[in-house]
Amino acid sequence: MSDSESASLPFRHVAVIGLGLLGSSVARAARACLPGIVITGYDADPAVRDRARAIGLADTIANAAGEAVRGADLVVLCVPVGAMGTAARELAADLSLAAIVSDVGSSKASVAAALGAALPGHRIIPAHPVAGTEQSGPDAGFATLFRNRWCIVTPPADVDAADLARLVAFWEAFGARVETMDAEHHDLVLAVTSHLPHLIAYTIVGTASDLERVTQSEVIKYSAGGFRDFTRIAASDPTMWRDVFLNNRDAVLDMLGRFNRDLAELEAAIRAGDGEQLFDHFTRTRAIRRSIIEMGQDDARPDFGRADHSRAGKETVSG
Numbered sequence: 457m458s459d460s461e462s463a464s465l466p467f468r469h470v471a472v473i474g475l476g477l478l479g480s481s482v483a484r485a486a487r488a489c490l491p492g493i494v495i496t497g498y499d500a501d502p503a504v505r506d507r508a509r510a511i512g513l514a515d516t517i518a519n520a521a522g523e524a525v526r527g528a529d530l531v532v533l534c535v536p537v538g539a540m541g542t543a544a545r546e547l548a549a550d551l552s553l554a555a556i557v558s559d560v561g562s563s564k565a566s567v568a569a570a571l572g573a574a575l576p577g578h579r580i581i582p583a584h585p586v587a588g589t590e591q592s593g594p595d596a597g598f599a600t601l602f603r604n605r606w607c608i609v610t611p612p613a614d615v616d617a618a619d620l621a622r623l624v625a626f627w628e629a630f631g632a633r634v635e636t637m638d639a640e641h642h643d644l645v646l647a648v649t650s651h652l653p654h655l656i657a658y659t660i661v662g663t664a665s666d667l668e669r670v671t672q673s674e675v676i677k678y679s680a681g682g683f684r685d686f687t688r689i690a691a692s693d694p695t696m697w698r699d700v701f702l703n704n705r706d707a708v709l710d711m712l713g714r715f716n717r718d719l720a721e722l723e724a725a726i727r728a729g730d731g732e733q734l735f736d737h738f739t740r741t742r743a744i745r746r747s748i749i750e751m752g753q754d755d756a757r758p759d760f761g762r763a764d765h766s767r768a769g770k771e772t773v774s775g
């Protein structure tokens with residue numbers, strides 16, 4: 457690494473803890489977009505560590521969390537939100553006070569509390585890249601996952617401005633657009649944009665497969681269009697989503713209450729034959745979909761940008 461290359465890196469050594477979909481994507485993006493950065497990794501599952509070594513995910517895959525974070529100036533926890541506290545406690549003794557500790561968890565208030573309790577006195581800046589797929593594990597990640605996606609950073613009120621700028625630069629190097637907000641607001645917004653949709657998908661796919669008058673083979677055979685989209689979401693990792701619902705309980709219950717009221721209104725409109733109400737509602741939701749597309753928030757899919765993985769982020773770095 458030349459002196460000028462290393463001077464432009466926001467961090468010199470990133471330790472990735474948890475090497476599933478998100479952790480392996482962070483490691484791959486760091487390699488593609490921040491050439492010269494040292495990448496170490498650790499996963500609690502020995503089979504994942506073996507696989508990470510086999511596919512060369514990082515410069516070193518350690519056998520203990522402490523070993524992975526020694527010398528790191530950025531630690532990114534990529535474990536399920538319910539495991540953040542345990543993962544942080546495991547590495548606490550080996551973590552430099554100068555290192556920034558961040559994460560990618562899908563909920564933020566409980567993660568901030570867990571990390572704060574496990575790592576008192578450390579520089580903790582939670583974050584959430586709003587990018588993913590229904591896949592999990594080290595083979596599922598890809599370097600372009602974060603490109604053109606939002607990364608929401610939820611810094612504590614007393615965050616050091618230079619620390620925050622370095623973390624923002626890290627995510628921007630991957631092609632992400634970064635927004636900051638407080639953790640509680642993040643949790644409310646994501647409850648409606650991500651957590652509730654997953655709950656609905658888990659419900660509808662379960663309901664369809666439980667129907668007594670429709671056989672399992674009919675559900676599979678005729679799963680066209682809408683239902684097929686729900687099955688993709690409902691295939692998401694059970695551990696991850698159990699933890700999201702337990703850790704963002706209040707915001708999810710708030711949004712679920714509103715959803716149930718809106719669903720009851722649509723049910724009443726169908727019962728009453730009120731076509732005008734149904735038409736107006738569907739016209740409004742169609743406009744929302746169109747504005748999402750116009751904002752460039754296209755679907756994240758495993759094959760999204762896959763064709764040019766090797767170039768991932770290089771355009772971003774220079775552009």
Ligand SMILES: NC(=O)c1ccc[n+]([C@@H]2O[C@H](COP(=O)([O-])OP(=O)(O)OC[C@H]3O[C@@H](n4cnc5c(N)ncnc54)[C@H](O)[C@@H]3O)[C@@H](O)[C@H]2O)c1
Nearest residue numbers: 474476477478500501535536537543561562588589592593
């Ligand atoms: N999957 C998505 O679409 C998505 C998107 C954005 C954020 N997230 C968040 O990213 C995090 C990781 O999700 P994922 O999809 O990569 O899950 P994943 O199941 O693919 O990977 C999680 C990994 O964490 C490891 N792990 C669990 N406890 C650990 C511990 N104490 N120490 C070290 N490793 C441990 C597991 O062995 C597993 O390999 C979660 O917090 C999730 O909420 C997920």
Ligand SMILES: O=C(O)C(=O)C[C@]1(C(=O)O)C=C[C@@H](O)C=C1
Nearest residue numbers: 562585586587588589590650756
């Ligand atoms: O596209 C998908 O499969 C996702 O569910 C990704 C998704 C989302 O809801 O948008 C899931 C959880 C996250 O924390 C961030 C992204």
